[in-house]
Amino acid sequence: MSLLYKNLLIQTVFCSICPAGVCVHRLRCSSSSSVESSSISYDGLYPGHIxxxxxxxxxxxxxxGVAALQNPYRHDMVAVLGETTGHLALTALRDRMRDDPEGYAVLTERPRIRLSTLDLTKMAALPDGSFGREYLRFLEENNVTPDxxxxxxxxxxxxxxxxxxxYREVHDLLHTLLGMPTNMLGEVAVKWFEAAQTGLPMCALGAALGPLRLNASRLQTLLTSLGPWALRSGRQARCVLSVFYERRWEQNTEExxxxxxELQPWGL
Known part of the structure; x- marks a missing residue:
C-alpha cells in the first residue's frame, strides 16, 4: 500500500467533515484516487488491510469521530472509528473467544456471514421457529443484507x-435473538447491549449519542426499563462472538x- 494512497484515505476522512463541502483536498482525492485505484495492490496482513x-x-x-458525531448514519466513518480505537477491546474479546471451546472453533475456522456463504434456499425451507428461518425472516422484513x-x-x-x-456480522443475529426491530429505539437498545458486551469505544459512543435521537416517550422507555435490561444482559451474557451461529441454523430459536x-427478548 503506497504512502500516497494512505494519505488520500486520511484526507478523504477529513474532507467528509469539511463544512465547505468542496475543497482542494477533496478535488485532489477524487482525481488522484480514481487514477491510482486501478493499480492498487494490497500487501498487508489480510486482503484490504491498510x-x-x-x-x-x-x-x-x-x-x-467528528464525522460520526455530525451524522451517525455515516456507517463508513463509524467503521473507521471502531477500527482505529478498538485494539484493547478487540484483544479482550479475542481472549474470551479463545477460552471458549465454541469460540475457539470460530477463531480457527473463520466463518463469514455473507450472501455468498448463506444457502438462502435451504434457510427458507427450514421450519418456522428455527434460528435460520427466523434470521432470514428478519432480513426480509427489514430489507437488510449481511453484505x-x-x-x-x-x-x-x-x-x-x-x-x-x-462483531459486525453477528449484529443482525443479535437483533433476531433479542427480538429488537431496526427502528431507532431498537438500534439503540442493541448498541447498549453491544457496549456492555464488547467494551468497544465505538459502541459506547453510539450508546451515548443514540438516545439524543429519540422522542420523549421512547427515551423514557429506554432509560427506565429497556436500557437497564440491555446493559445487564450485555454484561452477563456469554461472549456472543463465540457462538458458531452457522451451525445453529436448524436449531429451534427458543432452544x-x-x-x-441473557438473549431472551425484552420483557420475557
Missing amino acids: QTTPVQKALLAVGS SRADVRFVDDEELAYVMQR LREELP
Missing part, C-alpha cells in the same frame, strides 16, 4: 481484524435462547 502509523490512526480516529457490513481495513493484527469482522438466557 497499514497505518499511530499518528495516522489518531488522525483517522479524530476525523471519523452491508464493511470489510475491516485498519486493524493491524490479522486475528483481531477477524474479531472485528465477526438457542435457553442456552443463552
